[in-house]
Amino acid sequence: xxxxxxxENQLITVIxxxxxxxxxxxxxxxxxxxxETIRILGADESFETSNERKHLHLGLHKGSEINLLxxxxxxxxxxxxxxxxxxxxx
Numbered sequence: 001x002x003x004x005x006x007x008e009n010q011l012i013t014v015i016x017x018x019x020x021x022x023x024x025x026x027x028x029x030x031x032x033x034x035x036e037t038i039r040i041l042g043a044d045e046s047f048e049t050s051n052e053r054k055h056l057h058l059g060l061h062k063g064s065e066i067n068l069l070x071x072x073x074x075x076x077x078x079x080x081x082x083x084x085x086x087x088x089x090x
Contacts, residue, residue, distance in 0.1 A: 001026070002015055002016075002068075004064065007060070007082070012063070013061045014059070016039070016056065016057070017056065017058075018042045018048055018050070019041060019048065020042045060081065061080060061081055063080070
């Protein structure tokens with residue numbers, strides 16, 4: 001699932017990976033409400049989790065470009081991503 005968001009006056013793209021595909025009911029343009037349960041994680045060791053354990057990939061990417069890979073091949077490309085730790089942990 002992909003979400004456009006403004007964080008500190010900057011447009012970012014939020015990527016939620018490894019969700020149960022049939023649980024995604026939001027349509028393009030619908031708003032996600034604060035504290036809303038977005039969707040359900042994909043089943044353990046399934047296609048939805050790339051045959052891995054049940055887990056969530058959460059990515060914050062600067063701008064509106066959609067990058068579903070969840071990783072980058074070079075350290076230089078990390079500048080396009082925001083460290084989620086800065087916003088989710090105290």
